[in-house]
Amino acid sequence: MKYTRLIILVLIPLVFISCNRNKNNPGFDYMGSHDMYYTKFYKAYSDNPYLNDSMTNQLPAEGAIARGKMPFPYPGATIADRAVNQAKAGRELNYPMAADAQSLERGKEHYRIFCSSCHGDQGEGDGHLHTSGLFPAKPTSLVEAYVQGKPDGEIYYVITMGSVAGLMGPHGSQILPEDRWAIINYVRELAK
Numbered sequence: 001m002k003y004t005r006l007i008i009l010v011l012i013p014l015v016f017i018s019c020n021r022n023k024n025n026p027g028f029d030y031m032g033s034h035d036m037y038y039t040k041f042y043k044a045y046s047d048n049p050y051l052n053d054s055m056t057n058q059l060p061a062e063g064a065i066a067r068g069k070m071p072f073p074y075p076g077a078t079i080a081d082r083a084v085n086q087a088k089a090g091r092e093l094n095y096p097m098a099a100d101a102q103s104l105e106r107g108k109e110h111y112r113i114f115c116s117s118c119h120g121d122q123g124e125g126d127g128h129l130h131t132s133g134l135f136p137a138k139p140t141s142l143v144e145a146y147v148q149g150k151p152d153g154e155i156y157y158v159i160t161m162g163s164v165a166g167l168m169g170p171h172g173s174q175i176l177p178e179d180r181w182a183i184i185n186y187v188r189e190l191a192k
């Protein structure tokens with residue numbers, strides 16, 4: 001009890017002293033001048049004296065692949081490009097996605113959305129866009145030996161970039177890579 005008044009007398013002024021009008025100044029704090037408390041940082045686009053090329057914002061490491069982006073080094077802007085690259089993709093691309101129930105279900109869903117209007121529900125090339133006369137080019141049967149004999153990578157290429165002659169358009173911007181492989185699994189299943 002003897003010291004209570006004394007303690008209050010000391011504490012109250014301390015509380016007021018610790019308030020500071022300047023909001024940008026943290027005031028006194030324990031170990032406050034330590035680098036770990038107040039990191040010195042460089043803004044993304046500022047020069048950086050610690051790096052050899054002086055750039056704070058570093059380029060991604062060579063060969064880095066952005067999340068969710070699948071590299072596809074097979075151009076297909078012209079007929080000549082597509083003729084060369086469809087075969088090349090057939091030799092080089094292979095995505096071992098097991099044709100399990102989940103993949104087939106996913107493939108079926110995307111096939112129905114993106115392919116069956118031309119190629120038909122059973123893949124026989126008799127989709128209503130063609131049979132109704134709206135789309136004059138004959139869609140290839142996907143279940144006969146001509147397509148079934150192609151490696152997965154070639155079919156993947158056709159979905160991504162369209163057919164060589166360009167009668168079937170590219171679907172690369174509409175269908176995710178995993179869904180393209182799932183469609184291929186489904187097309188193989190349809191042929192059984």
Ligand code: HEC
Pocket residue numbers: 111114115116117118119129135137138139140142147155158159163164165166167168169171183187
């Ligand atoms: C707008 C109609 C249309 C749609 C939609 C379409 N196709 Fe085609 N497809 C065609 C036509 C037409 C051909 C024949 C093209 C040719 O011979 O140049 C063809 C050809 C193909 C071929 C054979 C290519 C070759 O090398 O001869 C494959 C494989 C194929 N399509 C798969 C698909 C798949 C898978 C989908 C769905 C993602 C799809 N197509 C969507 C019209 C379509």
